[in-house]
Amino acid sequence: MNTVRTAVLDHYGVERAQIDSASVTFLGVEPIEILRIPGDGAVHYATLGGSRHPMGDPADLLADPVRGPRAELVLTLLLSAGPQAGVARSLGVLVATPLVEGVVLQADALLDLGEPLWHNAKFTAVLLGESEVPEVELPDPAEPVRYLSVTPVTATEAAWVRVRGAQALREAWTEAGIDVRDPARGAVNL
Template identity: 60%
Template sequence: MTEAVLTAVRAHLVASLSGATGPAPESASVTFLGLEPIDILRFRAADGLTRFATLGCSRHPMGDPTATVADPTRGPRAELVLSLHRADGLTAGVHRSLAVLAALPAVEGVVLTADALLDVGEPLWEGAPFTAVLLQASDVSDLELPEPADPVAFFDAVPITANEAAWKRLRGADALRDAWAEAEIDVRDPERAAARM
């Protein structure tokens, strides 16, 4: 069923984001030792918005890594979407960072959910001030899978700085979003300033 899931997820992403490149987004594959590959699809829109979407995280359900037997069908599934304005030439290494984040459920048993903070501990791309992402609901709708499988959820991965990550831990995701709104910060700007706390 795993390949059928990925085929369906890819088709869903293309249908949802096809205003960018049509049926064939650019694709890069990242492989980690002992894990199945994670693909990163890049959709470019005419308005300068580039969207990077993971493909492979939803291959298996997320669950408790300490469970004696993993359920191969039931359990939450997810993929990540990172959206940036004017990303060309600024995002070397972003594919690997996204693949690392998408591999967390398989490697560390992390269950991806809205408002989760995922920290890679290094710049998300070369020269970036962002070392983590805050997950939030995406405008890509959930993908229903045949029963008994749970649907695939899609989360926007919003890049955040170390200070913003500390603020989120202290005050919560809503407070961080309020700070962005108050400062009129565009979180899709790869060169944006950090929110002042």
């Protein structure tokens, strides 16, 4: 996990002393750490611990302990919005879904928590996408760790993804000039 921590901190150009972190623990799952990394006008919440084990097909009788995709998550929110109470727990739940539910985290995946992502949030689901954080190489034969971006979505936007796909929603955000990093944003008019 130190390799992954170093890579994400290097990407954002911060040192370990400049960040806050929280630990989230679920029964039967090793602790997951959520880093709160300050940025230029934004804050990045990055997970550590989801990539300890490769994700695999839950139908497989034996999980490969080394081979398979590995993922962590990063959520970026505008700093002006202030702290979002409960976001660390929600990210912990999301990154633990491969271990708990057998879900493979990948770009364009829509994950619904069924509850607000943080206190008083209007978002209960997220859309995963490609992240700017580069892949973190691990010793062979392990696959690299990929950071996936987390974009909060409203119920209307989640329905749009189910009907038209993730790319159509991203195009609608761009066309409407919506900054998805703004936790106070409204839903795109679809």
